[in-house]
Amino acid sequence: xxxxxxxxxxxxxxxxxxxxxxxxxxxxxxxxxxxxxxxxxxxxxxxxxxxxxxxxxxxxxxxxxxxxxxxxxxxxxxxxxxxxxxxxxxxxxxxxxxxxxxxxxxxxxxxxxxxxxxxxxxxxxxxxxxxxxxxxxxxxxxxxxxxxxxxxxxxxxxxxxxxxxxxxxxxxxxxxxxxxxxxxxxxxxxxxxxxxxxxxxxxxxxxxxxxxxxxxxxxxxxxxxxxxxxxxxxxxxxxxxxxxxxxxxxxxxxxxxxxxxxxxxxxxxxxxxxxxxxxxxxxxxxxxxxxxxxxxxxxxxxxxxxxxxxxxxxxxxxxxxxxxxxxxxxxxxxxxxxxxxxxxxxxxxxxxxxxxxxxxxxxxxxxxxxxxxxxxxxxxxxxxxxx
Numbered sequence: 001x002x003x004x005x006x007x008x009x010x011x012x013x014x015x016x017x018x019x020x021x022x023x024x025x026x027x028x029x030x031x032x033x034x035x036x037x038x039x040x041x042x043x044x045x046x047x048x049x050x051x052x053x054x055x056x057x058x059x060x061x062x063x064x065x066x067x068x069x070x071x072x073x074x075x076x077x078x079x080x081x082x083x084x085x086x087x088x089x090x091x092x093x094x095x096x097x098x099x100x101x102x103x104x105x106x107x108x109x110x111x112x113x114x115x116x117x118x119x120x121x122x123x124x125x126x127x128x129x130x131x132x133x134x135x136x137x138x139x140x141x142x143x144x145x146x147x148x149x150x151x152x153x154x155x156x157x158x159x160x161x162x163x164x165x166x167x168x169x170x171x172x173x174x175x176x177x178x179x180x181x182x183x184x185x186x187x188x189x190x191x192x193x194x195x196x197x198x199x200x201x202x203x204x205x206x207x208x209x210x211x212x213x214x215x216x217x218x219x220x221x222x223x224x225x226x227x228x229x230x231x232x233x234x235x236x237x238x239x240x241x242x243x244x245x246x247x248x249x250x251x252x253x254x255x256x257x258x259x260x261x262x263x264x265x266x267x268x269x270x271x272x273x274x275x276x277x278x279x280x281x282x283x284x285x286x287x288x289x290x291x292x293x294x295x296x297x298x299x300x301x302x303x304x305x306x307x308x309x310x311x312x313x314x315x316x317x318x319x320x321x322x323x324x325x326x327x328x329x330x331x332x333x334x335x336x337x338x339x340x341x342x343x344x345x346x347x348x349x350x351x352x353x354x355x356x357x358x359x360x361x362x363x364x365x366x367x368x369x370x371x372x373x374x375x376x377x378x379x380x381x382x383x384x385x386x387x
Contacts, residue, residue: 110140149232
């Protein structure tokens, strides 16, 4: 089966019925990409397993319902379609019904100035430059983008220094909502993380599909690894991956916030730079070192013609990278632009905007850099397929 773009990595809600060629019970140390490689010879085919299993669940509750491809549990029953059906599921083009965006400003008034605090990947990749003019034109808005790490973006929201947040660290987002700092959260899109490194690959991790094993081997080799170290969504993900790698870790003070600590491997080969994704890639490239990057920012940087680093590890479902949008709670900060935040969220999750997100990057890379995943988008897909 030909490998498909690694951005196709989330579980669609419910699709049309498929035939289960095999039924598999999840065992200890299983994950979807590992099963996909064993059955189809392609780690990137695991979305088809999620899709087929969710379709089977709709008819038989004995099959698992997979909400997040990063989380499967021992004892779950999975539906594995034939190789032909799996390929069809992965390549299927969904014809989304034409849904008109609500272009009317909230309450008949223009949105005006809106402060969006967001992760650097949405900015460095060029996505915001591609889609924000549509919102600004339709809603009479002037969006001020503050591109920082997810941790800093959430802190800006907590302090009332931003109206709306676009971030990618689900556990932190849930904690933000549970603490009452946000009034509304919606899923927006996803892509994936990749480990990039020098072409000669001194750690010998190229082609590995188990990201934890790859990091353990990298640590054993002592090859230079550059970490963002900035409490961003990427940095949060990286810490979890090092923990999964079972390498010795130490607590270190945060560069951005000395009152906080983070876990990191011990050794001079590990460099924490406290920078955004673009700057971190530049530093790693100058040193011909390894780093963890979101795919979108890495690919965008390759267009500059100065990137020597190559994608070496990809396709593990633990590299799944979902994004969410959050409105800051106006009850805590009455001065924020709450109406504008609601308008922005409604626009961002609407099918027309989701289509723009899904098309971004295809012209340059032959695949989207982000995959739309909002509730209205998924509902439109379901309606479009008759499911």
